[in-house]
Amino acid sequence: MTDTLDVIKQQIGDNxxxxxxxxxxxxxxxxxxxxxxxxxxxxxxxxxxxxxxxxPDIRAELPKYANWPTFPQLWINGELVxxxxxxxxxxxxGQLQPLIEAAVPADEEE
Ligand SMILES: N[C@@H](CCC(=O)N[C@@H](CS)C(=O)NCC(=O)O)C(=O)O
Ligand code: FES
Numbered sequence: 001m002t003d004t005l006d007v008i009k010q011q012i013g014d015n016x017x018x019x020x021x022x023x024x025x026x027x028x029x030x031x032x033x034x035x036x037x038x039x040x041x042x043x044x045x046x047x048x049x050x051x052x053x054x055x056p057d058i059r060a061e062l063p064k065y066a067n068w069p070t071f072p073q074l075w076i077n078g079e080l081v082x083x084x085x086x087x088x089x090x091x092x093x094g095q096l097q098p099l100i101e102a103a104v105p106a107d108e109e110e
Contacts, residue, residue, distance in 0.1 A: 004057040008065055012075050016103040017047035020062060020073040024051055032084040036072040039091035045104040076103050 011018060017040070023029030025037045040047055052059040052071055063069050066080050074081045076099055081087060090096040 004061045005065060008058060008062055011048070011050060012078055015048035015075075016077055017045065017100055018075040019047060019049045020052055020058070020071055020075070021049055022051065022053050022071055025049055029053055030071075032070075033072045036074065036084045036087045039087050039096060040074065040100070042091070043097045043100040045100050045106075047100070047104070076100065 019025075019037060019040055021028060021030075021033035021037055023033055025041060028034035028037055037049070050058060052062070059071070062073065066073060068080055068083065070083055072083055072087070074083070074087050081090070081099070087096065090099070
């Protein structure tokens with residue numbers, strides 16, 4: 001349990017933009033994850049992801065740590081932004097792009 005929490009904290013701390021999702025960006029395994037990853041990808045910056053279907057321990061522990069019951073979860077700069085509803089809404093309002101651009105400056109891209 002403690003180990004899983006350490007892994008989660010490290011992932012969140014190490015990655016300025018991190019998406020916990022079902023499946024992968026190229027092969028999302030749920031419509032909520034598909035919509036969310038599409039919004040994140042459209043912002044054109046590199047981001048990390050964790051497939052929680054491949055990591056049942058994280059699937060079990062993260063909702064408690066995050067105080068957020070479902071997936072996907074988008075974390076930016078160590079803070080939970082939200083799930084599919086919030087992320088797609090922010091994207092529609094033009095609020096997601098500036099947030100991601102600020103977290104991952106273009107000149108840090110490879
Ligand atoms: N309204 C939610 C939809 C996400 C959702 O309902 N996710 C469910 C089904 S994919 C979930 O993660 N359930 C817990 C689980 O599968 O571990 C959002 O905005 O993210
Ligand atoms: S896996 Fe069934 S709604 Fe996401």
